[in-house]
Amino acid sequence: MEDRSNQEQSTKIEGGEAAVIQLSRVSSLEKAGGLWCSLRPFYEGCIHFMLFVCASISILVTVGIVVVLLYESVQFFYDVPILEFLTGTRWSPLLKPQHFGILPLLCGTMLVAGGSAIVAVPIGLGTAIYLSEYASPRFRDIVKPMLEILAGIPSVVFGYLAIVFVSPIIREIFPSAGVFNAASACIVVGIMILPMIISLSEDILQSVPLSLRAAAFALGANKFEVTVRVIVPAALSGIMASFLLAISRAIGETMAVTLAAGATPKLTLNPLESIQTMTAYIVQVSQGDTPTGTLEYRTIFAVGLALFITTMVMNVIAQYILSRVGERYE
Amino acid sequence: MASTPSVKKHMQSSDKTTSDHSKSPIVRPSIPEGKSMRTADELAQATEKISVTDLSFYYSENRALTDISLSIPERCVTAFIGPSGCGKSTFLRCFNRMNDMIEGTRVEGEILLEGQNIYSPRTDIVSLRKRIGMVFQKSTPFPKSIFDNVSFGPKIAGIRRKKDLFEIVERSLQRSALWDEVKDRLSESALNLSGGQQQRLCIARALANDPDILLMDEPASALDPASTARIEDLIFELKEQYTIVIVTHNMQQAARVSDQAAFFYQGLLVESGATEELFTNPRKQQTEDYITGRFG
Ligand SMILES: Nc1ncnc2c1ncn2[C@@H]1O[C@H](COP(=O)(O)OP(=O)(O)OP(=O)(O)O)[C@@H](O)[C@H]1O
Ligand SMILES: [Mg+2]
Numbered sequence: 001m002e003d004r005s006n007q008e009q010s011t012k013i014e015g016g017e018a019a020v021i022q023l024s025r026v027s028s029l030e031k032a033g034g035l036w037c038s039l040r041p042f043y044e045g046c047i048h049f050m051l052f053v054c055a056s057i058s059i060l061v062t063v064g065i066v067v068v069l070l071y072e073s074v075q076f077f078y079d080v081p082i083l084e085f086l087t088g089t090r091w092s093p094l095l096k097p098q099h100f101g102i103l104p105l106l107c108g109t110m111l112v113a114g115g116s117a118i119v120a121v122p123i124g125l126g127t128a129i130y131l132s133e134y135a136s137p138r139f140r141d142i143v144k145p146m147l148e149i150l151a152g153i154p155s156v157v158f159g160y161l162a163i164v165f166v167s168p169i170i171r172e173i174f175p176s177a178g179v180f181n182a183a184s185a186c187i188v189v190g191i192m193i194l195p196m197i198i199s200l201s202e203d204i205l206q207s208v209p210l211s212l213r214a215a216a217f218a219l220g221a222n223k224f225e226v227t228v229r230v231i232v233p234a235a236l237s238g239i240m241a242s243f244l245l246a247i248s249r250a251i252g253e254t255m256a257v258t259l260a261a262g263a264t265p266k267l268t269l270n271p272l273e274s275i276q277t278m279t280a281y282i283v284q285v286s287q288g289d290t291p292t293g294t295l296e297y298r299t300i301f302a303v304g305l306a307l308f309i310t311t312m313v314m315n316v317i318a319q320y321i322l323s324r325v326g327e328r329y330e
Numbered sequence: 331m332a333s334t335p336s337v338k339k340h341m342q343s344s345d346k347t348t349s350d351h352s353k354s355p356i357v358r359p360s361i362p363e364g365k366s367m368r369t370a371d372e373l374a375q376a377t378e379k380i381s382v383t384d385l386s387f388y389y390s391e392n393r394a395l396t397d398i399s400l401s402i403p404e405r406c407v408t409a410f411i412g413p414s415g416c417g418k419s420t421f422l423r424c425f426n427r428m429n430d431m432i433e434g435t436r437v438e439g440e441i442l443l444e445g446q447n448i449y450s451p452r453t454d455i456v457s458l459r460k461r462i463g464m465v466f467q468k469s470t471p472f473p474k475s476i477f478d479n480v481s482f483g484p485k486i487a488g489i490r491r492k493k494d495l496f497e498i499v500e501r502s503l504q505r506s507a508l509w510d511e512v513k514d515r516l517s518e519s520a521l522n523l524s525g526g527q528q529q530r531l532c533i534a535r536a537l538a539n540d541p542d543i544l545l546m547d548e549p550a551s552a553l554d555p556a557s558t559a560r561i562e563d564l565i566f567e568l569k570e571q572y573t574i575v576i577v578t579h580n581m582q583q584a585a586r587v588s589d590q591a592a593f594f595y596q597g598l599l600v601e602s603g604a605t606e607e608l609f610t611n612p613r614k615q616q617t618e619d620y621i622t623g624r625f626g
Contacts, residue, residue: 215470215532218428219483219539220460229486234473 069308072301079295085302091265093299102306104265108275112185112257113250115271119190121243124197132205133227151195158188159259174272180262183271188256193246200242204235204325238325244318248311254279278307368406368589370604376403379543379573380425385439387420394420398599400592407565407574409588413620416594418577422545426462427455460487463536467548469528471520476512479520479531483539498538506534507564526557533564544568546576562587581621585609593617
């Protein structure tokens with residue numbers, strides 16, 4: 001059977017080369033002989049199994065992480081009622097009296113996510129529209145690698161820049177601001193998620209069919225009208241999804257906010273104050289001298305679970321929207 | 331060019347002075363259901379709407395059209411026929427300057443629309459495109475509601491009042507024979523319509539701009555026979571008001587709907603003339619071969 005399919009293949013190739021290929025194949029087959037034939041299924045099976053193991057690792061790790069998070073969190077919720085955790089307005093597990101209300105951390109996280117979105121969404125969308133609709137190919141060729149570099153800058157660098165560069169400027173303008181403040185975190189995280197918004201949105205704008213542009217131009221629309229009234233609305237759901245993904249990234253962002261925003265869990269929307277996000281709290285406890293196995297230590301699993309659920313829900317929504325966008329233009 | 335179209339000669343001699351009494355259509359018994367086809371005489375006496383002189387068109391260095399001269403009469407249907415790649419669509423896109431969207435293209439010669447060269451630097455492309463509606467092969471509804479699709483042109487032209495827009499939408503949809511099917515769901519997405527309905531929606535969208543010329547690039551090639559028949563009926567009705575230029579691969583369709591036909595081959599206009607004559611008695615061998623399907 002093997003032999004026949006080889007012959008069939010080689011007959012498709014034309015000229016003298018084919019004959020040579022065929023000859024060499026046949027002779028190598030003969031040399032390998034019966035031993036090869038009996039080993040072959042085993043060999044194939046081994047490869048299949050090894051690849052399967054590789055693929056399974058990601059599943060096992062994911063499941064493992066979720067199980068650990070759930071297990072530790074359930075233990076935590078034996079001691080702290082889940083209602084208190086979700087509705088309490090004070091968070092001070094490391095100090096007496098202890099309070100376990102996650103709202104201040106959630107508020108800090110949302111403040112940074114919202115603030116960075118305010119920074120990144122207009123700039124990101126504007127850049128994406130410019131790159132997709134207006135920019136010359138040459139300019140695009142310059143900007144795209146730049147965005148990649150921007151996306152590759154480590155987040156700790158952003159955190160550092162926030163402290164030494166952004167925060168002083170903010171304190172210059174608003175003297176009431178602290179050294180650590182939410183605003184500087186918002187700005188640097190906004191810059192961090194910018195490349196993501198730009199590249200995703202630009203892809204989506206580009207995927208709007210040329211025929212729609214042509215149809216709009218043929219109706220006497222000028223470039224701006226075509227862009228604003230046809231292309232962007234057609235791409236809107238995808239653009240929204242890119243925002244969601246970027247905001248979810250901002251929620252998960254750790255290093256920059258830990259450095260820039262400080263470590264003061266506070267139920268406030270004032271960006272000039274120092275706050276603490278869920279991620280920053282986890283850093284604080286993981287690094288500190290909190291003994292493992294204690295209630296204080298378990299808080300990070302409960303907070304981690306809350307963080308995980310928040311970002312997962314946003315990602316799922318975004319992916320769902322993106323997949324629907326894909327279908328529409330098939 | 332050896333084959334200067336006969337229509338053009340007629341037109342140039344009759345130009346505008348004798349056109350007044352040519353408007354009323356004569357219903358000819360050979361065409362079913364009371365549809366009208368212009369007679370050769372009528373065609374000859376129709377006002378010239380568009381006049382193309384020695385038009386050559388280049389995609390970068392590739393010449394896609396060579397020295398085309400053609401006259402397009404008002405309120406008639408002109409069909410462009412010819413094998414794939416011969417430049418029909420390119421030529422059609424020259425009329426509303428859609429080729430400007432493609433980088434590196436170049437035009438030589440002139441196209442006069444009612445005596446004005448549309449390629450002169452003073453031409454306002456936006457108002458040109460409002461006067462010349464275009465319908466594409468693949469229907470291209472915007473992912474918006476039916477109402478928003480049809481009112482797109484008027485809206486960008488600055489019409490804001492809902493009542494005015496609604497009137498335009500209703501009139502346009504009625505003219506494109508879609509009103510009865512969609513009047514109860516104007517706010518639904520246009521993407522929910524069937525292919526044939528979408529194509530008629532695109533015609534309505536073009537008509538909403540109140541153009542005097544309608545360019546159609548294979549408007550029915552993606553449609554089933556019933557939808558095709560509806561579009562053809564529509565063309566018959568629309569030509570009472572509009573000058574229509576249609577590209578088609580379907581010889582029967584060209585013979586049925588058009589008054590004048592032009593046969594293109596490899597960027598050249600081989601032959602053009604009254605449809606009946608071109609289809610029954612072509613002057614060029616190439617034309618005859620193509621029409622009879624012996625092309626190759
Ligand atoms: N955007 C473009 N860039 C470069 N060349 C093009 C472009 N569009 C068309 N051409 C070339 O111009 C020639 C004419 O193309 P055109 O689309 O006008 O043909 P057509 O007669 O409409 O064919 P069909 O019947 O298949 O639609 C072809 O050789 C084609 O390859
Ligand atoms: Mg074409």
